[in-house]
Amino acid sequence: MIEERQLTLIMENKPGALVRVVGLFHQRGYNIESLHVEPINDFKPYKFIEDELNTKFSEGEISRLEIKTTVDDPLMRQILRQINKLIDVIAVSGNEGTYLKGVLRDENLL
Template sequence: MRHTITVLVENEFGVLTRVAGLFSARGYNIESLNVAPIQDKTVSRMTIVTRGDERAIEQIKKQLNKLIPVIKVDDISHTVHLEREMLLVKVAASPESYNALLELADSFGAKVVDDHIDSHMILELTGKAQQLDEFLSRLSDFDVTAMTRTGPVGMRRDAKGFNLD
């Protein structure tokens, strides 16, 4: 089963390596990983997406909690939560394809972040993974020259925050 785990860690050298090493040592793949500081710049929030059965994920959570720079761990997979990804995609553009690209971007709510009518267009889309997948599928009619995705970031929908307590 797919799990989205959020982790608050001290924002210091080597933390990412230690967390990734914990997964690697147990033979688990990290499907996606996002890390960024929160309001308190001494703390970062990680969003880790992995797959495993409940027993294995419980073990991973326990091991994460034992790492010194880890402050808090939460598997939000079984809670009501939001997940979003961001996609940047570069598409070859020409005067002939330009309007069709704009229409497609508009229909998905994508933003044009770089625009050169005679060479390329860079589009940005934020949404659920399925929405990004559908957008990329529709872009297959065009010449996609580069793309990158963040992988999901997630947050519980309840009123309480996932902060330092």
């Protein structure tokens, strides 16, 4: 079923990271309805990522990106997996669950 979905990404705040995500939507034939990105300063909600990846975020290092897109269900899983493959993406979450660099969690954690 085609419906509007929201995806949330946590990614490295590096030059070129955003355009890789946006470019991927275009390359794979998906459309972006809306997009919002900003650096994260409060890391408390993302402690589970720090624990899982055994890292510590510092100020200005990571961004949160929200994308609204309209796709059907099977495509959504493809999008999540393709985004998760981008080197600068740390985690991506949608209705299907959360991808955290290879690890799939069955709930939307972001």
